[in-house]
Amino acid sequence: MFELEKLARKNVLNLKPYSSARDDFKGIASVYLDANENPYGTLFNRYPDPHQNTLKQKISAIKKIPVNQIFLGNGSDEPIDLLIRAFCEPGVDNVLIPQPTYGMYTVSAEINNVKIKTVKLTADFDLDVESTTSAWDDQTKLIFLCSPNNPSGNLLSSNRIRKILETFKGIVVVDEAYIDFTHVPGFIPLLGQYPNLVILQTLSKAWSMAALRVGMCFASQEIIALLNKIKPPYNISLLSQKTAEDGLNNEITKNEWVAKIIQERKNLAEDIKKLRIVKKVYPSDANFLLVKVIKAKEVYQKLVECGIIVRDRSNVVLCEDCLRITVGTEKENEALLNELNTI
Ligand code: PMP
Numbered sequence: 001m002f003e004l005e006k007l008a009r010k011n012v013l014n015l016k017p018y019s020s021a022r023d024d025f026k027g028i029a030s031v032y033l034d035a036n037e038n039p040y041g042t043l044f045n046r047y048p049d050p051h052q053n054t055l056k057q058k059i060s061a062i063k064k065i066p067v068n069q070i071f072l073g074n075g076s077d078e079p080i081d082l083l084i085r086a087f088c089e090p091g092v093d094n095v096l097i098p099q100p101t102y103g104m105y106t107v108s109a110e111i112n113n114v115k116i117k118t119v120k121l122t123a124d125f126d127l128d129v130e131s132t133t134s135a136w137d138d139q140t141k142l143i144f145l146c147s148p149n150n151p152s153g154n155l156l157s158s159n160r161i162r163k164i165l166e167t168f169k170g171i172v173v174v175d176e177a178y179i180d181f182t183h184v185p186g187f188i189p190l191l192g193q194y195p196n197l198v199i200l201q202t203l204s205k206a207w208s209m210a211a212l213r214v215g216m217c218f219a220s221q222e223i224i225a226l227l228n229k230i231k232p233p234y235n236i237s238l239l240s241q242k243t244a245e246d247g248l249n250n251e252i253t254k255n256e257w258v259a260k261i262i263q264e265r266k267n268l269a270e271d272i273k274k275l276r277i278v279k280k281v282y283p284s285d286a287n288f289l290l291v292k293v294i295k296a297k298e299v300y301q302k303l304v305e306c307g308i309i310v311r312d313r314s315n316v317v318l319c320e321d322c323l324r325i326t327v328g329t330e331k332e333n334e335a336l337l338n339e340l341n342t343i
Contacts, residue, residue, distance in 0.1 A: 002195040004222050017229040048238035055241045058248045071227045076200045076215030081108045082227050087141040088114040095142040100316045105144040125152035127160040141170045148178040151313045151324040153284030165194045173198045178286035180206030212240040261287050265327045288326045296321040306339050
């Protein structure tokens with residue numbers, strides 16, 4: 001039986017969140033003298049909606065999930081941090097992070113003085129259910145699963161994720177930042193089935209709005225309420241809210257970008273495979289490729305010298321001699337291939 005009260009930090013459960021007078025009287029007043037704003041001036045003189053209601057309604061319609069099961073953060077990096085702060089007692093609790101994966105889970109845990117347990121993914125970067133289930137202990141509050149995984153690019157097998165959801169007593173965070181580049185629905189349809197499931201998505205990738213910093217977190221109403229309690233009151237600026245609302249009207253264009261990127265991913269993978277220095281191109285369900293090359297550090301450096309920046313992942317576990325390459329435009333990919341050809 002999943003009991004949020006037993007899992008969340010006591011101080012978080014007990015605290016009284018900051019509330020602005022605007023929360024209590026929104027829409028019914030005509031004179032706002034409560035927030036020490038400047039009554040003159042720009043379009044930006046008033047604080048933005050702390051609950052981002054209009055934006056959430058748009059996301060709710062697209063993702064088919066009720067508004068009260070949506071939390072929006074300053075990028076998905078914010079809910080990663082808030083989840084750790086909501087559930088992990090510093091110096092006591094720990095998080096479990098199968099490796100290799102996105103680096104911010106570790107950084108956020110370290111910032112919060114929360115211990116980290118790691119297990120390795122399998123050689124083909126899938127979950128090793130046995131080693132994962134034997135790695136957690138009574139103090140493990142969160143497991144971070146990234147699917148499609150960064151930096152490997154593959155989806156984790158959904159049966160294995162479900163196995164973890166069914167056996168782990170804490171929160172399972174499934175980070176689906178790259179879900180739009182796959183052909184699977186992801187875990188949103190399963191939210192009702194698993195009270196310990198938290199899903200992260202973002203407007204930074206397929207939706208092409210990385211600069212706005214809007215990350216999405218989907219979970220039970222109770223978990224979302226907990227995150228709302230501890231977030232900074234106005235965590236998403238008015239400009240970001242409004243621009244994201246407009247951007248979400250372009251779903252057809254988003255789908256066209258995604259289709260192009262998937263096609264380019266295929267072309268780029270085929271072309272890269274032919275290069276002399278390339279040992280392996282890993283299959284990708286994301287908008288990047290993990291590529292094993294001969295002498296990755298040297299290749300990386302040579303690319304830097306001609307103004308092309310990829311990500312050197314060669315020091316990362318299971319990624320020896322690997323570079324992570326974002327799929328760019330046809331022209332950018334061509335420039336990359338031309339340089340790689342000369343190495
Ligand atoms: N999750 C994963 C797996 C990522 O790769 C990234 C960014 N590279 C993020 C989350 C952060 O995304 P955001 O821009 O929403 O903070």
